[in-house]
Amino acid sequence: MRIGELATLSGVSVRALRYYEEQGLLAPARSASGQRIFGEGDRAEVLRIRALLAAGFCSSVIRGLLPAYRDGGTERIRSAIAAARARLETERRAIDAELDALAGLERELAPDVGVRVHAGRHAAIECSEAVAPDHRDRRLR
DNA sequence: CTTCTTACA
């Protein structure tokens, strides 16, 4: 099948499929005219790549993991999962520590801070300088 | 109409 069909079947964009090939995650054959030719098995392959990506593995790691999936290298995969889990748990501890630190700063403030009366209305305290453009960032800039 | 590559946002 050509790239468009695989994209429809897998729910992955044509752009992404070409990118996966560029990253060495997929190795489709080529027709005489240069078009990528995928096999039926590539559908499952793509879904697996998506699952690995969703779990946080970068393409270079996935590249090394895919062959293990094909030739039953279960131990290699298990260790990769364990490493990823350990890394995430370390990060979680750091996040919990920051959350605790924030709670401490909040308790340190006077009881009524957070809202001040201006012209009879409630208004949130301004904090232009300390606000991160994206609250998902790990550090405020 | 679909795909390819290359390049840019």
Place this chain on the structure above:
DNA sequence: TGTAAGAA
């Protein structure tokens, strides 16, 4: 990742 452009 999406989209544009020009060619096949």
